[in-house]
Amino acid sequence: MKHGLKLICSLVFAVSVSNTQTIAQDSFDNAIKARKSVMALYAWNLGQLGAMAKGEADYNAEAAATAAENIRILATMNNGAAWPQGSDSTALPGKTRAKVEAWTTYPESAELNKSLATAAIAMAEVAGNGLENVQANIGAIGSACSACHDKFRESQ
8 A cells, every 4th residue: 555655646746747847838838929929019010110111101190100009018018927037949949039148148138128118119109290200210119129139039
């Protein structure tokens, strides 16, 4: 009976450790999905503003204001839960392009996000007031995105 109880306890422990690892992996998977979704939303909204700024789409004050506000919301929301330590491209090759340096050089990555938030706030304040405002502010958003991607994202 003692040996049977030890076996059962060992099995329960093994299953719980395995489940913990699965839960942690699932947490990373969900976090990565969340941040990829945020990046897709950035791209969608920036694409609209960029097309207007380049003359590839007609300027539409309402659409510009909406896209800029969406970017502002994305840039200023607290999405730290989508960036758990250990969810980088070194630990999870093929699942994410986020370099481990986003965590190891922190708070540099946070400072770059502040630059994006500042640029997004400025754009949101003026995007609906004329094409010239979109054109004057789009570069700051693009530069903030590029600075972070250049430093903290693996190339394809």
